[in-house]
Amino acid sequence: MRSRVDSIALFALLFVAACRPFEPATPPGFVELEDRYGRTEYRATTADGVVIGIRSFDNDPKGERAFWVRALENRMRDMGGYALLEKREVKDRAGLTGTQLRFGHDEGDEPYLYYLTIFVTDDRVFVLEAGGARPQMQRLAEQIDWSVKNFLHH
Amino acid sequence: MRPKVILALSSVILGLLPACSVAAPARSYAAPARSMGDVGMASESVAASREESSEDALTASGGDEDGISLASTPGGVALGLRQAEGNAAPAPPPPPPGSKKDAAPPKEAPSTQTAPSSEPTGKKLEGDGTVAVMRAPMLVYTARVNMAVYEVKSSLGEVESLARSLGGFLARRNDQSITIRVPATRFDEAIRRIEKLGDMLSRDVQVEDVTEEFHDTEIRLKNARAVRERLEQLLAKATKVEESIQIEKELERVAETIDRLEGRMKFLRDRAAFSTITVTFQPRSSAELGKRRFNLPVPWIYELGLGRLLSL
Numbered sequence: 244m245r246s247r248v249d250s251i252a253l254f255a256l257l258f259v260a261a262c263r264p265f266e267p268a269t270p271p272g273f274v275e276l277e278d279r280y281g282r283t284e285y286r287a288t289t290a291d292g293v294v295i296g297i298r299s300f301d302n303d304p305k306g307e308r309a310f311w312v313r314a315l316e317n318r319m320r321d322m323g324g325y326a327l328l329e330k331r332e333v334k335d336r337a338g339l340t341g342t343q344l345r346f347g348h349d350e351g352d353e354p355y356l357y358y359l360t361i362f363v364t365d366d367r368v369f370v371l372e373a374g375g376a377r378p379q380m381q382r383l384a385e386q387i388d389w390s391v392k393n394f395l396h397h
Numbered sequence: 398m399r400p401k402v403i404l405a406l407s408s409v410i411l412g413l414l415p416a417c418s419v420a421a422p423a424r425s426y427a428a429p430a431r432s433m434g435d436v437g438m439a440s441e442s443v444a445a446s447r448e449e450s451s452e453d454a455l456t457a458s459g460g461d462e463d464g465i466s467l468a469s470t471p472g473g474v475a476l477g478l479r480q481a482e483g484n485a486a487p488a489p490p491p492p493p494p495g496s497k498k499d500a501a502p503p504k505e506a507p508s509t510q511t512a513p514s515s516e517p518t519g520k521k522l523e524g525d526g527t528v529a530v531m532r533a534p535m536l537v538y539t540a541r542v543n544m545a546v547y548e549v550k551s552s553l554g555e556v557e558s559l560a561r562s563l564g565g566f567l568a569r570r571n572d573q574s575i576t577i578r579v580p581a582t583r584f585d586e587a588i589r590r591i592e593k594l595g596d597m598l599s600r601d602v603q604v605e606d607v608t609e610e611f612h613d614t615e616i617r618l619k620n621a622r623a624v625r626e627r628l629e630q631l632l633a634k635a636t637k638v639e640e641s642i643q644i645e646k647e648l649e650r651v652a653e654t655i656d657r658l659e660g661r662m663k664f665l666r667d668r669a670a671f672s673t674i675t676v677t678f679q680p681r682s683s684a685e686l687g688k689r690r691f692n693l694p695v696p697w698i699y700e701l702g703l704g705r706l707l708s709l
Contacts, residue, residue, distance in 0.1 A: 298697070300695075304694075321598060324598070328596075375707070
């Protein structure tokens, strides 16, 4: 009896540990890179190097979406030299409103695009990234949008 | 008797004739006055009239039929000169008597024209009569623009073409930055157009007033030229070889000073005429940011970017 309770507790612990605080949506053409990243991170890539990633962090210091959007925008532009090309509102599968920042940045002589999408709840900040060379990113625009629309936070 | 009277009258008439012949051009001086010589003559005539009584002055200025309006106080001299010069635009209303503007020459009038009005008559300029020379400020505009690193190659090319289209030129260019010179009058336009080329991260515009330095250099140059002239005169009069050598050495030194001052003036003129704009395509350095920005104590936001995302 005692060993049975221990087993259930251990299973529950492992389940919680393995469970991500979000549910990613891997679009067609991408493969998920499992087991390489922690529980709070997700990555998927295409064969020609467009990568999408999702990470979640504690909302600490606790801030509204506008706060985090501004913080990321400042960081990317000022310190990274990224050009802010567009800023738009998006929604995840549960209807949570987020903000997508579309940046451009040269890697060497080649122009790259980098999309940063932020969803904020009381407890968590979810950051969805997508990046790659501009032609590939433009070609996969629909798939990337799909992965954002079908992202689900917990 | 009669022949004597006739003779006397004719001699009187003949005696008056020269006066008439002088007076006639004096009246017609200003109407056609378009050349500097004519203006100078007008100035002298008016200056002479100022020595007479005010009634005479008014009489002399009553030549409206010649298109001149000198019926004002002596302050109207400048007015008369302006009219004589331009002879096209209506003259502004005369300033109130005794005001500072009375003594100040019109901005366009060369100083050689104002001098005769006081010097030949020996009149001293009053405290209020000081000649104020207004100089437009000589400003040097310099801008440093920091753009996001995106489509750098094409943006560099666009900045260069922009400079040319505004009448400027390329001063320097490398892979990450470009320096252009544009006419100062088109500086604002250049900045506005650069802003549209991409995401402008920061802009630093500086304006340096070099009016005083330019004026000082100009005076020093004038003095140096005067010294050179005196030295040349001394050299011409020198009888001893030692003296000549000494003067020539001094001349050489003064010539160097003149060259340097002329160079400096040219440099200042050039900097004021063409503004310098440097456009850099790179993120600001952490040292630069450290001076102005705080770092949010959230480590993960510093881990964002293509570098990390694409390193699988």
